Amino acid sequence: MKNRLRVLRAERAWSQQDLAERLGVSRQSVNAIETGRYDPSLPLAFRIADVFGLKIEDVFANPSREDAQ
Amino acid sequence: MKNRLRVLRAERAWSQQDLAERLGVSRQSVNAIETGRYDPSLPLAFRIADVFGLKIEDVFANPSREDAQ
């Protein structure tokens, strides 16, 4: 599933480590999600949207509508 | 994580089996999510929001804000 983590993180000048600490997960988890190696759990997706002040739909692309929009 | 699956399903008069088929998962998965035994994956959460024509935030309660609203 595509996501805008890298861009959102860059806008705030946060390292993967910074973001990981704000989320309460490991740096490797942030990296894996960012590089698309796996999708976050739903609770983690909520926390991610939270730290950026966005909705989940604004951070992650709906996989069933990847070509839309 | 709390969710409004049971209510949304009742509004449409769908059985758990009906919803499961629309989502492409087993009836047991729908039941487990509905009864709160576990949270759906993020891709499945997107599909669930889709079949109800809602946003993820309108179906699932943000666990870090459960008392809010």
Added chain:
DNA sequence: GCGCGATGTCAAGCGTGCGTTACATTTCGT
């Protein structure tokens, strides 16, 4: 009373989300 749809739950198995540890590479300040 009987059968049937709907629901709840269990067990076993598989793939994956996330942790820890570790190592390599790149980039940057001094």
Added chain:
DNA sequence: ACGAAATGTAACGCACGCTTGACATCGCGC
């Protein structure tokens, strides 16, 4: 040139999302 920060990736272990198959209960029409 050197050290440190940032990033990418790998191996291993554990917990969980989801499957199939099965069984029990409940409410309903007949």
